[in-house]
Amino acid sequence: MPEEEPASEETDDSTTRDALAARRGLDSPVYAPAEDSGLLAEAAVEHARGVTLEVGTGSGWVAEKVLRVSDATRVLGSDVNPHATRRARERGVEAVRADLLSPFREESLDTVLFNPPYLPTDPDNEWDDWQEAALSGGESGRESIEPFLDDLPRVLAPDGVALLLVSSLTGFADVVEYAVDAGFRAETVAEESFPFETLSILALRRRE
Ligand SMILES: C[S@@+](CC[C@H](N)C(=O)[O-])C[C@H]1O[C@@H](n2cnc3c(N)ncnc32)[C@H](O)[C@@H]1O
Secondary structure (H helix, E strand, C coil), X not given: CECCCCCCCCCCCHHHHHHHHHHCCCCCCCCCCCHHHHHHHHHHHHHCEEEEEEECCXXXXXXXXXXXXXXEEEEEEEECCHHHHHHHHHCCCEEEECCCCCCECCCCEEEEEECXXXXXXXXXXXXXXXXXXXXXXCCCCCCCHHHHHHHHHHHEEEEEEEEEEEEHHHCHHHHHHHHHHXXXXXXXXXXXXXXXXXXXXXXXXXXX
């Protein structure tokens, strides 16, 4: 459960960020659902139950599907991007502005979903806008995934499950190794290949 109220919808620098997104030909500051969202949604509808959080909910498209179709009893969304939390709330998703899992309580989540920003990005080519925050996983591609995995053991219920989308561009084996070191067993529950990458959904559960 979130311990704090959502932050205000706008930030001082949002105008600049929106202008940068427009210059890149991207007319929305919120990630539009794509193949990765679809793969996560399919797996989530099958596996989600109890209190479910979608980290980095973006438009709330995945969370809304889970809310409508799965066995989840409550569906929350979180995102660093205030435009995203607003869009998700418009879809009926309870959304809070948050950095990864930080405001959520110990062992409070039965299911956690995350389609992270994962594209490996040269620091010299990083854009300072919300689309970059949705896409860039830093130099390794894992700069959001690793802190997420570091904090996951704290918030996940003892018999909970996390579904994490992993791209081959991000280094699938590196992510699995990091998850195992963080105390999880990892199982691939969905996979789809595209010309430039393979997307997998890892189900992470605590090791006995
Ligand atoms: C690839 S998009 C996925 C959006 C949506 N879940 C979907 O599948 O369509 C990644 C999302 O993570 C959000 N994000 C990036 N860093 C974050 C962080 N540290 N904490 C929470 N959300 C974050 C971005 O703003 C973006 O909405």
